[in-house]
Every structure is written in C-alpha cells, then in structure tokens.
Amino acid sequence: MRYSAWNVFKEGLKEQRGWKPAWRSPDPQQSYDVIVIGGGGHGLATAYYLAKSFGITRVAVLEKGWIGGGNSGRNTTAIRSNYYYRASARMYEHSLKLYEGLSKELNYNVMFSQRGMISLAHSLHDLELVNRQMNAMRLNGVDAETLSPAEIGRRVPILDISPAARFPVLGGLIQKRAGTARHDAVVWGYARAADALGVDIIQNCEVTGFQRGPDGAVTGVETSRGRIASRKIGVAVAGHSSRLAEMAGFRLPITSYALQAFVSEPLKPVLDTVILSPATGVYMSQSDKGGLVIGGGLDLYPSYAQRGNMPVMSNVLGAVAAQYPSLGRVRLLRHWAGIVDVVPDSSPIIGASPVPGLFLDCAWGTGGFKAIPVGGTMLAHQLATLNPHPLAKPFSLDRFTTGALIDEAAGSGIAH
Numbered sequence: 202m203r204y205s206a207w208n209v210f211k212e213g214l215k216e217q218r219g220w221k222p223a224w225r226s227p228d229p230q231q232s233y234d235v236i237v238i239g240g241g242g243h244g245l246a247t248a249y250y251l252a253k254s255f256g257i258t259r260v261a262v263l264e265k266g267w268i269g270g271g272n273s274g275r276n277t278t279a280i281r282s283n284y285y286y287r288a289s290a291r292m293y294e295h296s297l298k299l300y301e302g303l304s305k306e307l308n309y310n311v312m313f314s315q316r317g318m319i320s321l322a323h324s325l326h327d328l329e330l331v332n333r334q335m336n337a338m339r340l341n342g343v344d345a346e347t348l349s350p351a352e353i354g355r356r357v358p359i360l361d362i363s364p365a366a367r368f369p370v371l372g373g374l375i376q377k378r379a380g381t382a383r384h385d386a387v388v389w390g391y392a393r394a395a396d397a398l399g400v401d402i403i404q405n406c407e408v409t410g411f412q413r414g415p416d417g418a419v420t421g422v423e424t425s426r427g428r429i430a431s432r433k434i435g436v437a438v439a440g441h442s443s444r445l446a447e448m449a450g451f452r453l454p455i456t457s458y459a460l461q462a463f464v465s466e467p468l469k470p471v472l473d474t475v476i477l478s479p480a481t482g483v484y485m486s487q488s489d490k491g492g493l494v495i496g497g498g499l500d501l502y503p504s505y506a507q508r509g510n511m512p513v514m515s516n517v518l519g520a521v522a523a524q525y526p527s528l529g530r531v532r533l534l535r536h537w538a539g540i541v542d543v544v545p546d547s548s549p550i551i552g553a554s555p556v557p558g559l560f561l562d563c564a565w566g567t568g569g570f571k572a573i574p575v576g577g578t579m580l581a582h583q584l585a586t587l588n589p590h591p592l593a594k595p596f597s598l599d600r601f602t603t604g605a606l607i608d609e610a611a612g613s614g615i616a617h
C-alpha cells in the first residue's frame with residue numbers, strides 16, 4: 202500500500218490495522234540471478250536499482266544481522282558534494298541530486314533537509330584551502346560560497362567567533378544544498394521499495410565463504426543459512442570488506458578503523474545547519490528531536506570494535522566545549538562507533554574484483570552515507586551490464602596498481 206495522507210486517513214477509520222509489514226522476511230531460495238552481500242544502504246540501494254532500472258528481480262540481499270545495523274544506522278548523516286577532484290564531484294553531486302528526489306522516488310519520507318553545511322577556517326592556511334575548494338567546486342558545477350566570520354556568527358550564534366577564541370574563526374565555506382537525512386529512513390525506504398519489486402531481503406544470514414567454479418569464477422556463497430548459488434555477487438559490507446576479500450582469496454588496500462559519534466540530550470533549536478571544523482575534526486548538527494549529533498575524526502588505531510572510548514570522547518567534546526562554550530554543560534545521551542574502511546587515497550572502490558563474478562562497492566570510509574544512492578546506482582549497473590558505470594570508472598581497484606589515485610584527503614582536506 203502506498204504511503205499517502207489519503208491512506209493514513211482511510212486507515213485511521215479502521216484503527217490503522219490495514220498496513221502490511223514494510224518488507225517480507227523470506228527464506229533464502231537455492232539460487233538467485235544476483236546476490237548482494239550487506240544489508241546497509243549501499244546493498245539495499247543496489248538491489249533496488251537492479252530491479253527498477255534493469256528489471257532484475259531475482260535478487261537476494263544477505264545481511265548477517267539486521268538491515269541498517271552497520272554504519273548506515275550509526276552515522277551522523279551529513280550529505281554534501283564539496284569535493285575537489287572532478288571525478289569525486291561528479292559522483293557525489295549525482296548522489297546529492299538523487300537525494301533531492303529520494304522521498305518521492307521511494308514513496309518514503311527520508312527526511313532530507315538541505316540546511317547547508319559550513320566548513321570553518323581557523324588559520325590563514327585553512328582560509329587558503331577554503332578559497333581553493335570554493336573555486337574547485339564552482340568549476341565542477343557544485344554550489345559553494347565563502348562566508349566572513351560575521352556571517353558565520355549570524356548563522357551560528359552559539360559558535361565562539363571572538364578573536365580570543367581557542368579556535369579563532371577567520372572565515373568559512375558553505376554548500377547551501379548540503380544537509381542531513383534520517384539514516385534509518387534511507388535504509389528502510391530502499392528496503393521497502395526493493396521488496397515491493399520482488400527482491401528477497403534475508404536478515405540473520407551471514408556469508409561465511411564463497412563457492413568457485415573450475416575457472417575460478419564465483420558460483421555462490423556459503424552462509425549461516427546454507428548455500429546459495431549465483432554467478433553475480435556484489436559486496437557492500439563497509440568495514441568488513443577486507444574480511445570478505447580474504448574469504449574470496451585476495452587482499453584490499455583497506456585499513457579498518459572505528460569512527461565514533463555522540464548524541465546529546467534534546468535541546469530547543471540552537472543550530473540549523475551542519476557545521477564542521479576541519480582543523481579539529483569536529484562537526485555537529487541538530488536532529489529533529491533536538492539532540493546535537495556530534496562527530497569527530499578517526500581513532501587511528503585499527504580496530505573492529507564497534508564502541509566508543511574515552512580518549513576520543515575527551516578530544517571531541519573538548520573541542521566542542523571550546524568552540525561552543527554555551528554547550529559546556531549539555532549532557533550526552535549516547536556514544537557509539539562504526540567500522541569504516543579507509544584506503545590510502547580516501548576514495549571509494551567500485552567495480553570488478555580479482556575474482557570473476559565478484560564486484561565491490563566499498564572504501565567509502567567516513568563518507569558513504571551521502572553516497573548511498575550513487576553507490577547503489579553504480580554497483581547495480583556493474584552487476585547488470587558487467588561494465589563499470591561511467592561515474593565509477595575512475596574508482597576501480599586497479600588504480601592502486603596504475604597509480605591513478607584520487608587523493609581527496611590532499612585535494613579537499615576531507616580526510617576520508
């Protein structure tokens with residue numbers, strides 16, 4: 202049943218008893234045309250676009266836990282396309298445009314809010330980067346404006362912009378079309394829409410190995426719920442990509458780190474944009490419930506632990522207290538971590554793996570929530586046509602042997 206005001210009204214007359222579960226819970230079939238491993242945003246979006254754009258509906262999404270239980274349900278939901286290199290800008294801008302129409306496309310309110318994102322400059326060096334990035338973004342057709350300290354102060358009154366501030370504010374960059382979306386809603390929206398097109402979403406189904414034919418190509422997967430055959434398999438498991446690659450017998454240039462985030466007690470509206478301080482790594486937005494959603498840089502200690510720790514907490518919250526003194530006594534509600542997959546050039550890997558029939562969508566590091574629509578589009582294209590999507594070509598795995606890296610950490614200062 203479509204979600205609409207009319208149907209809510211109609212169901213209201215029947216005590217809302219007519220709604221069906223948003224997706225089925227089928228048992229795995231013996232074989233599928235395509236298997237997608239990972240029930241995060243990328244895996245579910247891949248399944249949706251396979252069904253919608255290519256008519257391939259014999260598709261299974263295999264998720265070891267529950268959908269959205271990985272990074273897609275643990276992230277701080279910043280969506281932007283403020284990258285430096287043309288290849289990145291084209292890809293992330295495409296994603297942002299897909300987000301702009303996503304609620305309508307999926308008939309599911311993903312609560313996309315284009316409240317803008319401001320990056321602060323705390324030094325002359327930062328200011329130079331801000332100007333360079335604004336020029337690059339504009340050349341790439343992406344909206345960007347610089348802001349003076351006074352303009353930033355007007356937009357974010359809780360930020361300390363006084364000259365004596367611990368982190369002085371010399372200016373900033375705003376992408377007005379950037380913003381946030383509700384993370385669960387993005388996952389659930391894609392899941393519901395994929396299910397409606399016939400995709401099987403199978404939770405509590407961990408992939409434990411790959412089956413290969415005499416030519417080395419994949420023929421299926423071994424799972425905690427038995428063997429499932431398929432000659433086309435997509436892997437979208439974020440921080441677990443290296444483990445899946447190891448099962449398939451190859452290595453990826455990925456290091457896995459825990460990235461942490463925090464949510465405060467609900468406050469009255471105090472912040473109506475996303476604000477990032479690249480020098481301290483701290484960024485913040487306010488959720489519709491009122492909680493301040495706070496993120497920081499990576500804990501640069503490789504780990505698979507999905508939990509926070511005190512050293513990172515004290516760094517991030519110390520910077521928050523210094524930059525926003527009025528928040529010094531706000532209490533935290535929750536603190537958690539997700540495992541992110543980071544490569545040396547801080548750009549994703551999309552396309553063929555060394556194993557025939559096995560395709561990758563990974564290495565989004567700390568920034569793949571914003572890329573869910575485009576990641577799904579590109580992996581679906583690869584799986585359906587066996588050719589890379591035009592936007593994905595620069596992001597193939599072989600760039601680590603050819604040397605054609607897209608170093609966004611150096612280019613845009615976006616660490617991952």
Ligand SMILES: Cc1cc2nc3c(=O)[nH]c(=O)nc-3n(C[C@H](O)[C@H](O)[C@H](O)COP(=O)(O)OP(=O)(O)OC[C@H]3O[C@@H](n4cnc5c(N)ncnc54)[C@H](O)[C@@H]3O)c2cc1C
Nearest residue numbers: 239241242243265271272273276279408439539569570571
């Ligand atoms: C704290 C934090 C903040 C972040 N903030 C932002 C942000 O503001 N903006 C942004 O754009 N990005 C952000 N990110 C990054 C973003 O969350 C990820 O890049 C994105 O969610 C990755 O989506 P995914 O679908 O690839 O992976 P996930 O959502 O992690 O999904 C992968 C799924 O694969 C499953 N899986 C793993 N192994 C197996 C197996 N063997 N068999 C079956 N299933 C398996 C996992 O259980 C998981 O559900 C953040 C990440 C974190 C951790």
